[in-house]
Amino acid sequence: AQTVTQSQPEMSVQEAETVTLSCTYDTSESDYYLFWYKQPPSRQMILVIRQEAYKQQNATENRFSVNFQKAAKSFSLKISDSQLGDAAMYFCAYRRGSGAGSYQLTFGKGTKLSVIP
């Protein structure tokens, strides 16, 4: 079974600074996707960024980028120029890439990010 581990229950960052959230995962599959989701307080979960395992290039979406280390099974999220609106729970998630059956997301426990003005 796949597992996703987020070892930082809480993190804080000063506004305009950079922060990195950590995630490790375990899988025996070679075809999979990794995601970072953002869940603001009392608001719905939205996708921040995703990475296909077969792509060596790290994904980037504006101020958000990932450091994908496939051999180490590590998938960290870097947020640059942090803004107050970035404050939220961040979840790392795994999903298999192909084949019949379930395409459920397997989530970590989350990291609560606070942004200090």
Place this chain on the structure above:
Amino acid sequence: EAGVAQSPRYKIIEKRQSVAFWCNPISGHATLYWYQQILGQGPKLLIQFQNNGVVDDSQLPKDRFSAERLKGVDSTLKIQPAKLEDSAVYLCASSLMYNEQFFGPGTRLTVL
């Protein structure tokens, strides 16, 4: 484009009562998921539908939970009877086949 709709947003019940949650996915999305998110944890899949067929319900406590997706559109998740440990946020998500999952706002259930 309208997002995933869920109702009610909040529900408080006594243990051993029954409760039902409703989800309307994004139009055209064939795949629908129900996740349970207990406080302090990440969401966990309860059931996945492809159109009106069940793809995965291996983590659904079938002695008390049931779900259906009639006509391959709306879905209802029911708990009967509820236990204290069922207190959680129930999230519905939908996707075009196996693409990105879009989440609804969730239903927060409190069982007293």
